[in-house]
Amino acid sequence: MSVLLIAEHNNKELRPFTLNAITAASQIDQDLHILVIGHNADGAAKAASSVPLVKKVIHIDNSIYENYLAENFTPVILKHAESYSHIVCSANTFGKNLMPRIAALLDCSQVSDIIKVISPDTFLRPIYAGNAFATVKSSDKKKCVTIRPTSFDAAPSDGGSAEIVKGDGADEFTLTKFVKKEEIKSDRPELGTARIVISGGRGMQSGDNFKLITAIADKLNAAIGASRAAVDAGYITNDHQVGQTGKVVVPDLYIAVGISGAIQHLAGMKESKVIVAINKDGEAPIFSVADYGLEADLFEALPQFLEELNKLNTIQK
């Protein structure tokens, strides 16, 4: 048995969730190899080889892999998949887009979004937006698995020195063309890995009012999240969405402001260690998952919250 993990990277370095996926992959089998497909991606290949849990890095370099397209990555992965018992990657938009394309061509019924490795063929995964957990056992010879990154710790990223071998690419898929990616740059911690997340919902009433949340996020060094309602209303961009179809976050502290707590939002945050809800509707479902609930008008509570934080001598970073 051995595991092939498909790295997500930006040609310079690994994207953080690759490290979480490495932890899960090493629990399936210790013989873990990483495939880095990119262009001028020596930095990413080197970063992968420094992860102590990684035994070997296969690096494929070609200008056609400068931007990630599942249609281009799939034939390369199939070319290298032969000797592995498991093909894995993280269950974010990168892996969700890619893995089923590989699985179908291997005639494998994919196991999506696992939150626990029970044995090399048996996994725990949430269904119905996390309202139920299913224990599932794959009978396919070669298994394709995606990993919910926030359910596994990030693997230590230095101290290793796995060998890097160059691998062959495959023919270009010419029917899909990458045009552009509009990345939203931010000095804040990434939503998926932040220690503290503060999110706003429809109760914020406008995009402008999110400045109340931004001020507190600055103070706490927190990432900013949002409910689907707030994104749909145009208050904030989609990359902030927390929920079943957005990002799943598991911070130490999650502060939900003006969020009622629809099932699909709870699916994205209810595993957080400590949850605070601020809402003027005392009956809002968000209070059923909150450790600390404050029934209050957010437009009064948020400025007070900032004032109270300013009074503290120290704030954990």
Place this chain on the structure above:
Amino acid sequence: MKILVAVKRVIDYNVQVRVKEDGTGVVTDNVKMSTNPPDDNAVEEAVKIKEAGKATEVVAITIGEEKAQETVRKALAVGADRGIHVKAEGILEPLAVSKILQKVVDKEKPDLVFMGKQAIDDDCNQTGQMLAALLNWPQATFASKIEVKDKSLEVTREVDEGLETIVVNVPAIVTCDLRLNEPRYASLPNIMKAKKKPLEQLSATDLGIDTKPRIEQIKVEEPPKRKAGIKVASVSELVQKLKNEAKVI
């Protein structure tokens, strides 16, 4: 241009799902069922493209037990021209569904296949990508904007880092995000008219597809419950609790 739209019948998104006591699954008896929400967006987008004069026919397809037909009828009521129901019993994995869709695509020869990006029951997020693989077609997943060009689509995709734009040549698969559009409601006259639209019946067996699951569902259980929290009276009490009790700030 012809568009095939796949729809799935799932437990309604407003229903609080309950796990069966024997651990074999979730309670579905006497539970409200409806079309998987992003599949409604897929239907809406196909109908809008037809209304804009850029498509000639919209065909809605569902796969599953007899009652799954309701989802096709709903699609017909909001503007799809005809329907297909492929009968299949039991748990259907995305791999089997994509193989059935492949057979139907071979027969119907659509230029585009639309569906929701994910079903809210099994949360697999696989079928569109698998179908694209089997057909060796381009895939535009998590679409939040579609522009129909001559023989191609420009699609804006919602990805973790923000928005990505790709161009896919037709024929192609598109999986739709909830933000793609606002699905319309069916009017009563249109619901009545939909009953007269053609709905073809096929079966997975006739199409030669084995739908036997490859993944054994060993047990389904409730997720661990959070212990009940408390209500605080003021912002200062909240900050004190976070600092001194929870020790998170």
